[in-house]
Amino acid sequence: MTDQQATTHTYETATARIEEIIRRLDSGDAGLRETLELLREGRGLVEWCAGELEAVGQGLEELRLDELVARLESGAPR
Amino acid sequence: MTRPAGIPGSTLLGPFPVGAYAAKLRDELRKRARVQLFGEVWGFKASKARVYFELRDGEGALPCAMWRNEFDALGAGALADGARVVVAGGPDYYPGSRSSSPHFSFDVTALRLAGEGDLLAQLDLLRKRLDAEGLFAPQKRLARVPLPRTIGVVTGESGKARDDVLAGLRRRGWAGRLVWAFAPVQDRHAAPAIARALQDLSACRVDVIVVARGGGSLADLFCFCDETLCRTVALLQVPVIASVGHHTDRTLLDDVAAESCSTPTHAAEAAVPRHCDDARTQLAAFARRLEGHGRRAVLDRARLLARMSRAPAQHVARQRLALHQSLRELRAAGRRGLAERSRRAERHALVLSRKGAATAAEAARGATLERLRIALDAHDPARTLDRGYALVTDGAGEVVTSARAARHAATVRLRFADAAVDATISDRDPTP
Numbered sequence: 001m002t003d004q005q006a007t008t009h010t011y012e013t014a015t016a017r018i019e020e021i022i023r024r025l026d027s028g029d030a031g032l033r034e035t036l037e038l039l040r041e042g043r044g045l046v047e048w049c050a051g052e053l054e055a056v057g058q059g060l061e062e063l064r065l066d067e068l069v070a071r072l073e074s075g076a077p078r
Numbered sequence: 079m080t081r082p083a084g085i086p087g088s089t090l091l092g093p094f095p096v097g098a099y100a101a102k103l104r105d106e107l108r109k110r111a112r113v114q115l116f117g118e119v120w121g122f123k124a125s126k127a128r129v130y131f132e133l134r135d136g137e138g139a140l141p142c143a144m145w146r147n148e149f150d151a152l153g154a155g156a157l158a159d160g161a162r163v164v165v166a167g168g169p170d171y172y173p174g175s176r177s178s179s180p181h182f183s184f185d186v187t188a189l190r191l192a193g194e195g196d197l198l199a200q201l202d203l204l205r206k207r208l209d210a211e212g213l214f215a216p217q218k219r220l221a222r223v224p225l226p227r228t229i230g231v232v233t234g235e236s237g238k239a240r241d242d243v244l245a246g247l248r249r250r251g252w253a254g255r256l257v258w259a260f261a262p263v264q265d266r267h268a269a270p271a272i273a274r275a276l277q278d279l280s281a282c283r284v285d286v287i288v289v290a291r292g293g294g295s296l297a298d299l300f301c302f303c304d305e306t307l308c309r310t311v312a313l314l315q316v317p318v319i320a321s322v323g324h325h326t327d328r329t330l331l332d333d334v335a336a337e338s339c340s341t342p343t344h345a346a347e348a349a350v351p352r353h354c355d356d357a358r359t360q361l362a363a364f365a366r367r368l369e370g371h372g373r374r375a376v377l378d379r380a381r382l383l384a385r386m387s388r389a390p391a392q393h394v395a396r397q398r399l400a401l402h403q404s405l406r407e408l409r410a411a412g413r414r415g416l417a418e419r420s421r422r423a424e425r426h427a428l429v430l431s432r433k434g435a436a437t438a439a440e441a442a443r444g445a446t447l448e449r450l451r452i453a454l455d456a457h458d459p460a461r462t463l464d465r466g467y468a469l470v471t472d473g474a475g476e477v478v479t480s481a482r483a484a485r486h487a488a489t490v491r492l493r494f495a496d497a498a499v500d501a502t503i504s505d506r507d508p509t510p
């Protein structure tokens with residue numbers, strides 16, 4: 001998935017699109033080229049969603065606001 | 079108790095025993111002039127002997143105490159938050175003892191109800207003004223992230239709300255980054271501190287902010303009705319979820335925030351609209367289905383291709399087989415046809431020969447019949463009449479064939495071919 005896609009998606013719109021893709025594939029109406037394109041898009045979205053879930057499932061990190069501010073001021077990653 | 083040495087370098091008198099100082103303080107306070115004050119009653123509580131409340135206005139407050147029997151004598155009943163009163167009395171100080179705590183209070187000796195609460199009316203006015211300015215709407219229009227990565231929480235450092243927020247987040251299966259912005263949540267310093275914390279969290283680009291505080295009277299929660307705080311929240315670009323005071327009273331923050339919840343636990347759950355564990359399960363199902371489709375799409379097409387690549391040879395073999403079969407059937411059919419045709423020919427010949435014999439016999443019968451017919455015709459009297467002869471009959475219809483018989487008959491009938499005429503015989507036989 002490109003950054004452009006990532007910024008335009010929320011988790012909800014991404015999962016809604018995956019559902020749509022699966023419905024289209026289930027219908028059996030998609031030709032080979034379309035199937036492969038849908039699969040590519042669907043896999044990209046699943047990967048993106050998995051990234052989102054991973055970000056909120058790595059273990060609760062508790063910070064005080066001043067610690068976060070200090071971290072931001074030192075230029076460390078958020 | 080022996081008197082300890084003082085603080086080195088200090089020029090202040092003492093040290094004095096605290097009890098003696100507290101007693102002195104009480105005496106000093108009691109010396110102050112008795113006055114009348116007015117303000118609003120908040121947090122009214124009654125014990126067996128005393129009633130307690132805070133007297134407030136927008137600028138400050140005093141804890142007040144009054145003897146229960148004196149208060150009951152007024153017949154005012156319990157005082158609701160915001161009730162406006164005038165009180166008379168003066169400051170007092172209870173120095174405490176070895177086992178009881180000291181406390182300051184304004185000792186009320188008389189009290190008069192003075193109409194509706196001013197603070198509540200002000201709050202109502204402010205609520206209407208903020209609403210008219212449209213400040214209740216902007217937060218509600220902000221997009222909410224279903225799975226926030228970073229959640230900011232503004233709450234008191236020692237409050238129970240802190241544990242409740244954590245419990246709510248755990249219930250959602252959420253384990254991202256939580257940023258605590260601790261602030262006082264009750265006194266007059268609270269509102270500016272909370273507003274600052276909100277702005278700082280917003281600047282740190284958190285995805286959503288929870289403002290949480292446990293229950294309390296509306297007076298306790300008054301900092302959450304602060305106009306500046308409410309304006310700050312309304313203009314924040316990060317959604318704020320309010321959970322202050324268990325909703326018994328509605329603060330202005332509840333109106334301004336993107337969402338207001340009854341408990342800090344609910345607020346935490348509202349901050350993470352999507353249950354993370356459910357989302358994981360769903361995503362795994364999606365991934366499985368997509369892979370299934372991927373596998374099928376490739377395998378089905380590969381099978382088709384393989385079939386197609388084998389097709390020419392198979393086609394020829396199939397056609398050859400079909401041709402041989404047709405040929406066999408054709409031969410068999412030919413043989414069957416031939417036999418059938420010869421059988422049919424034999425049958426036909428038989429029929430023909432029978433038919434020939436029948437025709438000859440019939441012709442012979444016809445010729446005989448014709449002969450007989452001619453013979454009969456030859457004997458038909460009508461034919462004779464046609465040739466000009468006449469048939470003579472007597473009166474009885476008997477044929478007259480001789481002159482003698484004719485004379486005898488005297489009258490006869492002559493039948494010609496066209497008609498009959500009667501005739502009289504003139505040449506009669508004189509003697510019979």
